[in-house]
Amino acid sequence: MTTLTTAPRPAGSRVAGLGHYQPPTVVTNADIIARGVETSDEWIQSRVGIAERRFAMDETMLDMAEAASSKALANSGIAATDIDLVILATCTSEQQVPGGAATLASRLGIAAPGAYDLNAACAGFVYGLTSASNAIIAGQARNVLVVGSEKLTDYVDLFDRSTGIIFADGAGAAVVTVSDSARIGPVVWGSDGDNADAIVTDPVSVTLRQEGQTVFRWATSTMGGVAARACAAAGIEPSDLAGFVPHQANLRIIDLVAKRLGAANAVVARDIVTSGNTSSASIPLALSKMLERGEIGSGTPVLLVGFGAGLTYAAQVILAP
Amino acid sequence: MASTEEILAGLAEILNEVADVAPEDVSVEKSFTDDLDVDSLSMVEVAMAAEEKFGVKIPDEELPKLKTVGDAVSYIESNPS
Ligand SMILES: CC(C)(COP(=O)(O)OP(=O)(O)OC[C@H]1O[C@@H](n2cnc3c(N)ncnc32)[C@H](O)[C@@H]1OP(=O)(O)O)[C@@H](O)C(=O)NCCC(=O)NCCS
Numbered sequence: 001m002t003t004l005t006t007a008p009r010p011a012g013s014r015v016a017g018l019g020h021y022q023p024p025t026v027v028t029n030a031d032i033i034a035r036g037v038e039t040s041d042e043w044i045q046s047r048v049g050i051a052e053r054r055f056a057m058d059e060t061m062l063d064m065a066e067a068a069s070s071k072a073l074a075n076s077g078i079a080a081t082d083i084d085l086v087i088l089a090t091c092t093s094e095q096q097v098p099g100g101a102a103t104l105a106s107r108l109g110i111a112a113p114g115a116y117d118l119n120a121a122c123a124g125f126v127y128g129l130t131s132a133s134n135a136i137i138a139g140q141a142r143n144v145l146v147v148g149s150e151k152l153t154d155y156v157d158l159f160d161r162s163t164g165i166i167f168a169d170g171a172g173a174a175v176v177t178v179s180d181s182a183r184i185g186p187v188v189w190g191s192d193g194d195n196a197d198a199i200v201t202d203p204v205s206v207t208l209r210q211e212g213q214t215v216f217r218w219a220t221s222t223m224g225g226v227a228a229r230a231c232a233a234a235g236i237e238p239s240d241l242a243g244f245v246p247h248q249a250n251l252r253i254i255d256l257v258a259k260r261l262g263a264a265n266a267v268v269a270r271d272i273v274t275s276g277n278t279s280s281a282s283i284p285l286a287l288s289k290m291l292e293r294g295e296i297g298s299g300t301p302v303l304l305v306g307f308g309a310g311l312t313y314a315a316q317v318i319l320a321p
Numbered sequence: 322m323a324s325t326e327e328i329l330a331g332l333a334e335i336l337n338e339v340a341d342v343a344p345e346d347v348s349v350e351k352s353f354t355d356d357l358d359v360d361s362l363s364m365v366e367v368a369m370a371a372e373e374k375f376g377v378k379i380p381d382e383e384l385p386k387l388k389t390v391g392d393a394v395s396y397i398e399s400n401p402s
Contacts, residue, residue, distance in 0.1 A: 047362055213381045217365050252362055 049251020
């Protein structure tokens with residue numbers, strides 16, 4: 001019988017560096033009200049936890065992806081020319097065809113990498129990180145660029161009170177590379193297609209709508225358990241975590257999941273307060289800023305939990321770069 | 322099947338845990354939003370905790386109809402597990 005040769009496999013994978021980009025235009029709750037949306041600062045802050053967010057006025061989704069990627073490459077110390085796989089997690093591509101990953105690579109001066117887009121909505125970055133790590137561990141890539149970039153304002157009706165106050169624009173990126181030990185833990189992922197219609201783009205208007213309470217109930221009742229399983233899969237206790245970065249969907253969800261998990265020593269990401277919900281960008285955006293501020297020590301465990309439309313979820317422990 | 326008093330006491334416990342409501346403030350005529358300051362998202366939490374405690378199903382569509390503590394007590398009584 002013929003057997004095929006497989007690629008040599010490294011001992012593990014690691015995140016080498018992160019970077020982020022946010023558009024300069026700040027939109028406060030007062031700005032939203034000034035546009036004529038029937039809401040209040042008090043309501044938005046108490047139900048969702050957002051004080052302000054960023055809207056991309058001139059940047060495209062790919063522009064933001066490029067800016068975040070350049071910073072991630074610089075922080076990783078890995079040259080663009082050494083990247084051999086590019087994964088772009090987004091659900092707000094401006095075009096259906098082609099996907100954005102190859103164009104992004106070309107703009108960054110990465111020659112002929114494997115390149116694909118990935119749509120797992122707000123869980124997209126963690127799906128991308130897992131895919132990157134798996135490609136490395138299987139010997140199929142050595143240096144992978146993973147990006148979450150979203151221009152949600154292209155898909156949001158500002159006057160829809162359930163989405164217009166929440167969603168925003170931004171990008172975050174990570175460079176993942178080979179490692180002599182495992183520094184990216186196993187993923188715990190899954191989906192709930194029975195609730196596919198809880199977050200959808202309307203087929204006619206192509207704007208997002210969501211059943212807020214269904215999503216709230218699902219996230220608060222299941223993500224604590226998913227987070228705990230990801231810790232167990234990586235062989236650590238929640239109390240060992242130095243950082244906890246859940247998807248920045250709603251501050252009430254973040255606080256409840258953090259409480260259920262009981263990560264007593266972790267800095268919990270609360271980037272939603274000034275960034276809004278940027279879907280697949282929210283986790284790398286929040287994590288990149290926490291690292292920049294020195295809130296998480298190099299080599300300490302950080303738990304990432306993505307969840308959103310699909311419904312999909314993915315959670316994973318990494319050691320901070 | 323829990324008695325009305327047991328359901329009321331159970332709800333008071335849940336409301337205290339979820340929204341810091343003092344147990345002595347909880348009585349059947351109280352409105353969740355107007356009297357007890359329990360907002361729509363805390364109501365989702367109350368519903369989830371009540372489902373667990375009393376073995377009932379409280380779908381999201383039912384929540385807006387449960388305006389008072391008494392509404393919740395009768396819902397739980399008339400939808401036994
Ligand atoms: C979207 C969300 C903030 C809405 O909150 P909610 O409490 O479910 O909102 P409801 O539609 O039930 O409305 C509750 C009340 O607030 C009011 N309201 C709704 N949106 C409002 C807004 N933007 N501003 C002010 N008031 C608002 C409603 O009119 C209603 O008032 P009433 O009780 O007097 O009729 C909340 O459900 C949520 O964040 N869910 C999670 C969604 C999520 O995380 N999605 C992203 C996943 S990736």
